[in-house]
Amino acid sequence: MTFDVAIIGAGVSGLSAAYELKGRGYNVVVLERQVRSGGNAQSERFDGFLMEHGPSSVNAQAMETVGLARDLGLNTLRAELGNAVKSRYLVGAGCLKGISTHPLGFLMSGYLSPRARLRLLAEMLVPGRKSGPEETISEFWTRRFGREFNDKVIEPLVAGLYAGKADNLSVDAVFPAIVEMERQYGSISHAVLKKRIASGKMPGRRLFSWRDGIGTLPAALASDVGDAVKTGVTVISIKRSAHAYNIKTARSGNLSARAVIIATQPHVAAALLEDMDATGAEAISEIAAPSVAVAFFGFRREQVAHPLDGLGYLAPACEKRPLSGALFPSSMFKNRAPEGHVALSGYVGGARAPEMARMSVEDITALALEEFRDLLGVKGKPVVFRVRQWQQGLPQLTTGHTGRLKRIEDAEDRHPGLFITGNYFAGPAVATCVKQSLEMCKRTDGYLRGLYSMEEPENSNFAKTAFP
Ligand SMILES: Cc1cc2nc3c(=O)[nH]c(=O)nc-3n(C[C@H](O)[C@H](O)[C@H](O)COP(=O)(O)OP(=O)(O)OC[C@H]3O[C@@H](n4cnc5c(N)ncnc54)[C@H](O)[C@@H]3O)c2cc1C
Structure with a gap:
C-alpha cells in the first residue's frame, strides 16, 4: 500500500502535520520510534504530583x-x-531577587547598578540600525541597552527559554520581532511605548497550560489521528524512487508514500537525509541541541x-x-x-x-x-x-541560521514530495512548532494536489475520496 504522506516523528510537530493533512482528506501514517507519542511534550502524574518532562x-x-x-x-x-504568580526572580549576588515585570518597577528594584539603569534609559538615544552584519543576542542587547542589562537579564532569559548562550544565538533568528522594532522605530523602548499607548497595556507573554499538563496537546492530536500513529517504529532510511518515497524501518518492514515529512530532532533528520541529499543533511547537522x-x-x-x-x-x-x-x-x-x-x-x-x-x-x-x-x-x-x-535538548539557532534554513529549503526543492519540519526552524516553543508544521502542510497539500491532478482519476484514491 502506498500512503499519501508518511510522517517520521510523533512529537508536536509531526502530530500537528498529521492532524492537518488527515483533516484535508489524505491517507497519512505517522512513524514514532518511542512507545509513546508526544516527543518532548510528556506530562506524568504520580503520587498526586504532575511532572512536565519537557515544556511546562x-x-x-x-x-x-x-x-x-x-x-x-x-x-x-x-x-x-x-x-x-506575582514576581519574577533572578539570582543576584548569591540570592533570589524579586523583580517586577513592569519597566518602572524593574528600574526601581535595584537589581541593576545605578549606572546600568541610566544606560537602560538612554536606549532611546542609541541610533537605530536598519541593516548590517548579523548580530548575536548579546551584541544586539549590549549595543542597545548596555552590557549589564544583557548579562544580568537577557543572558539568563536566553538560558531559561532556549537553554542557549546569548553569545552564540542569532538575534535575527531568536528575536525577529525585536529586531524589526529597531528597524521600524529606531529604538525598542520607543516601539514598546507606542504599542503600550495603542493597546492600553504592556506587550508581554501570557502563558497557559492544560489541567493535565502540556501532554494534553499531543495526546489529543494522536487520538484524532488514531490508528495512523504507529509507535515503537524506528525509521532507518528514506529512498526516493520514480513515484514514491520508500521508507525502511528497523524491525517493522518497509512502506512507501507519495510524500514524506521528516519531523524528528535535527540530528536524526540529518542522518535520514544523508544518502539522499548530503548538502541538506550537512546544513541540518550544524544545528546543535x-x-x-x-x-x-x-x-x-x-x-x-x-x-x-x-x-x-x-x-x-x-x-x-x-x-x-x-x-x-x-x-x-x-x-x-x-x-x-x-x-x-x-x-x-x-x-x-x-x-x-x-x-x-x-x-x-x-x-x-x-x-x-x-x-x-x-x-x-x-x-x-x-x-x-x-540527550538532545533544545536546538540552537546560532548565527548563520537563516543561511542554514535556505540550504534546507533548497534540499526540499531538489526532492519534490520531501518536507522537513520541527523545532529547529523558527524556534522551539510548542506554538511555534505547530505554526511551522501547519505552514508546511500548505506546501504538502499543494504538492499532492498537483500530483493527483496529473493522474487519471481512476488511479487515484485521493481524487475519489477527498475531492468528490
Ligand atoms: C526540558 C524542555 C523544556 C521545554 N520547555 C518548553 C516550554 O516551557 N514551552 C514551550 O513552548 N516549549 C518548551 N520546550 C520546547 C518544546 O517542547 C519542543 O521544542 C517541542 O516539543 C518539539 O517538538 P517536535 O515535534 O518538533 O520534536 P520532538 O518532540 O523532539 O519530537 C520528535 C519525535 O521524533 C521521534 N523520532 C526521532 N527519530 C525517529 C526515527 N528514526 N523514527 C521514528 N521516530 C523518530 C522522536 O522519538 C520524537 O518523538 C521545552 C523542551 C525541553 C526539552
Missing part, C-alpha cells in the same frame, strides 16, 4: 493564533497562570521557606550556579501538587554546560537539592523526586 507552559497568544487547540476542543481544559535535564521535586509546603510567589527563577551565568533556573509548577498552575505540598523543577545543562545534564541521576538530584536548599530554604528530604535527561 505555552504562549497563549501564539497558540490562539494557530487555533489548533481550540479546534481540538481543548480550551475548556485550559489551566491559567495562578494568582500566586545540547543536552538538558529536568530535576523534579515534591515537598510538603512547610519544608520550603521561600513564598514561591512567582513562575520560578533564572540564574545569570556570571553567578556561576549549577542550575540555569527553576520553575515553581504548583504556583504556576492548579493540580501540580497534592494539597499542602509544592512542586519544584530545576533545569540543568543546555549550551552553558551540556555535560552536567549527562551526569548520573543521583548527582543531578543531589546538585539540584543542594541548590534549592541554598536559594529557596528547602529543608529535609523530598516527598518525591524524579530526573528526566534529554
Whole structure:
C-alpha cells in the first residue's frame, strides 16, 4: 500500500502535520520510534504530583493564533497562570531577587547598578540600525541597552527559554520581532511605548497550560489521528524512487508514500537525509541541541521557606550556579501538587554546560537539592523526586541560521514530495512548532494536489475520496 504522506516523528510537530493533512482528506501514517507519542511534550502524574518532562507552559497568544487547540476542543481544559504568580526572580549576588515585570518597577528594584539603569534609559538615544552584519543576542542587547542589562537579564532569559548562550544565538533568528522594532522605530523602548499607548497595556507573554499538563496537546492530536500513529517504529532510511518515497524501518518492514515529512530532532533528520541529499543533511547537522535535564521535586509546603510567589527563577551565568533556573509548577498552575505540598523543577545543562545534564541521576538530584536548599530554604528530604535527561535538548539557532534554513529549503526543492519540519526552524516553543508544521502542510497539500491532478482519476484514491 502506498500512503499519501508518511510522517517520521510523533512529537508536536509531526502530530500537528498529521492532524492537518488527515483533516484535508489524505491517507497519512505517522512513524514514532518511542512507545509513546508526544516527543518532548510528556506530562506524568504520580503520587498526586504532575511532572512536565519537557515544556511546562505555552504562549497563549501564539497558540490562539494557530487555533489548533481550540479546534481540538481543548480550551475548556485550559489551566491559567495562578494568582500566586506575582514576581519574577533572578539570582543576584548569591540570592533570589524579586523583580517586577513592569519597566518602572524593574528600574526601581535595584537589581541593576545605578549606572546600568541610566544606560537602560538612554536606549532611546542609541541610533537605530536598519541593516548590517548579523548580530548575536548579546551584541544586539549590549549595543542597545548596555552590557549589564544583557548579562544580568537577557543572558539568563536566553538560558531559561532556549537553554542557549546569548553569545552564540542569532538575534535575527531568536528575536525577529525585536529586531524589526529597531528597524521600524529606531529604538525598542520607543516601539514598546507606542504599542503600550495603542493597546492600553504592556506587550508581554501570557502563558497557559492544560489541567493535565502540556501532554494534553499531543495526546489529543494522536487520538484524532488514531490508528495512523504507529509507535515503537524506528525509521532507518528514506529512498526516493520514480513515484514514491520508500521508507525502511528497523524491525517493522518497509512502506512507501507519495510524500514524506521528516519531523524528528535535527540530528536524526540529518542522518535520514544523508544518502539522499548530503548538502541538506550537512546544513541540518550544524544545528546543535545540547543536552538538558529536568530535576523534579515534591515537598510538603512547610519544608520550603521561600513564598514561591512567582513562575520560578533564572540564574545569570556570571553567578556561576549549577542550575540555569527553576520553575515553581504548583504556583504556576492548579493540580501540580497534592494539597499542602509544592512542586519544584530545576533545569540543568543546555549550551552553558551540556555535560552536567549527562551526569548520573543521583548527582543531578543531589546538585539540584543542594541548590534549592541554598536559594529557596528547602529543608529535609523530598516527598518525591524524579530526573528526566534529554540527550538532545533544545536546538540552537546560532548565527548563520537563516543561511542554514535556505540550504534546507533548497534540499526540499531538489526532492519534490520531501518536507522537513520541527523545532529547529523558527524556534522551539510548542506554538511555534505547530505554526511551522501547519505552514508546511500548505506546501504538502499543494504538492499532492498537483500530483493527483496529473493522474487519471481512476488511479487515484485521493481524487475519489477527498475531492468528490
Ligand atoms: C526540558 C524542555 C523544556 C521545554 N520547555 C518548553 C516550554 O516551557 N514551552 C514551550 O513552548 N516549549 C518548551 N520546550 C520546547 C518544546 O517542547 C519542543 O521544542 C517541542 O516539543 C518539539 O517538538 P517536535 O515535534 O518538533 O520534536 P520532538 O518532540 O523532539 O519530537 C520528535 C519525535 O521524533 C521521534 N523520532 C526521532 N527519530 C525517529 C526515527 N528514526 N523514527 C521514528 N521516530 C523518530 C522522536 O522519538 C520524537 O518523538 C521545552 C523542551 C525541553 C526539552
